[in-house]
Amino acid sequence: MNIRLGKLLGIPISIDVSWFIIFALIVFTLANYYFPQVNPSITPAMSWLGGIIAALLLFSSVLAHELMHSVVAKRNGIAIGGITLFIFGGVSRMKDEPRTPQSELKMALAGPATSFVLALVFWLIAFYGGKARLGVLGYEIAAYLGIINLVLGIFNMIPGFPLDGGRVLRAILWSAMDNLDRATRIASGVGQGVAYLFIFGGFWMMLLGGFLSGLWLVFIGWFLNNAAQQSYQQLALRRALSGINVHRVMTVDFPHVSPAASVDQFVHDYLLQYNYSAYPVTEDDNLLGIITVNEVRDIPRSEWKETPVRQIVKPVDEEIIIDENDDAFDALMHMAEDGNNRLLVMHDGKIKGMVTQDSIIRLAQLKLSGLY
Numbered sequence: 001m002n003i004r005l006g007k008l009l010g011i012p013i014s015i016d017v018s019w020f021i022i023f024a025l026i027v028f029t030l031a032n033y034y035f036p037q038v039n040p041s042i043t044p045a046m047s048w049l050g051g052i053i054a055a056l057l058l059f060s061s062v063l064a065h066e067l068m069h070s071v072v073a074k075r076n077g078i079a080i081g082g083i084t085l086f087i088f089g090g091v092s093r094m095k096d097e098p099r100t101p102q103s104e105l106k107m108a109l110a111g112p113a114t115s116f117v118l119a120l121v122f123w124l125i126a127f128y129g130g131k132a133r134l135g136v137l138g139y140e141i142a143a144y145l146g147i148i149n150l151v152l153g154i155f156n157m158i159p160g161f162p163l164d165g166g167r168v169l170r171a172i173l174w175s176a177m178d179n180l181d182r183a184t185r186i187a188s189g190v191g192q193g194v195a196y197l198f199i200f201g202g203f204w205m206m207l208l209g210g211f212l213s214g215l216w217l218v219f220i221g222w223f224l225n226n227a228a229q230q231s232y233q234q235l236a237l238r239r240a241l242s243g244i245n246v247h248r249v250m251t252v253d254f255p256h257v258s259p260a261a262s263v264d265q266f267v268h269d270y271l272l273q274y275n276y277s278a279y280p281v282t283e284d285d286n287l288l289g290i291i292t293v294n295e296v297r298d299i300p301r302s303e304w305k306e307t308p309v310r311q312i313v314k315p316v317d318e319e320i321i322i323d324e325n326d327d328a329f330d331a332l333m334h335m336a337e338d339g340n341n342r343l344l345v346m347h348d349g350k351i352k353g354m355v356t357q358d359s360i361i362r363l364a365q366l367k368l369s370g371l372y
């Protein structure tokens, strides 16, 4: 679940609910362990205040890292869907893949470069500000952010795709081999290798007594492994579907309801006949809206026969509409993002058909196996 925060430099920023878990965990760790340990003169109340300020600055640093990826991506012609902060950090959602190894390299390096610059800035603040001017707490916060930004920069440069370092590796391989598929396969393979190292190292750490840190490493490894697999599959899908628009995968033969039909007819001829959850209501190919079982529930059964569908039709959500000339891959991403498994295909205000997740994936499988 995502909470939208607003836009920064034209890029939508949102927070996943899992972010709150890591935020609370970081504040707790800083307040109870980190600050009391680095400087015992910091009182518990000040430790909590410092924990909250440092955690907020840490997430601003992660946001700055992602924002720079997105800004450089946009400048290189790659559309960005937005930035989401979640339990493992931040992610910039690219709407398409970089077109050249050079643009991928610039985009990938922009994030870690930002983290390294931030590390330097916080370190300079701590060094030149000193405890006298910044106060003990201010000094420790600046020092902590200097270290953590350095760690973030280094962690992201680990050469496993889809980490930034993996993207750098892919760009280099891509440029050397002139083959994006192979470069992605190798970089994802290295990414999975790195992920297994994290999982293995994490279990090892748990055995040696560092239970929580070890568990955390295992989780990161598990997440990286999934991400590496997914990004490779996504690329394969994108490749298989390149140049195919929605028009070619849609079905024109789908049930649509006349506004003049009664609710009773809708229930018996549609709801009980087909396996759909929502039905478009159309009149001469014009889409009036959709009707679902929810609208029917509001009408008492005794009134079903005399109530026309027109009376309970619901306006259509923009989310479930796609143009027939749009890319089939975009349609798929669109469905994945909003959790729908079918979209209505429209063109020039007229309804043209319906497209389902299954039909697009089936076509991609045929193409990937060379049968189509």
Ligand SMILES: [Zn+2]
Residues within 6 Å of the ligand: 065, 066, 069, 111, 112, 156, 164
């Ligand atoms: Zn990054």
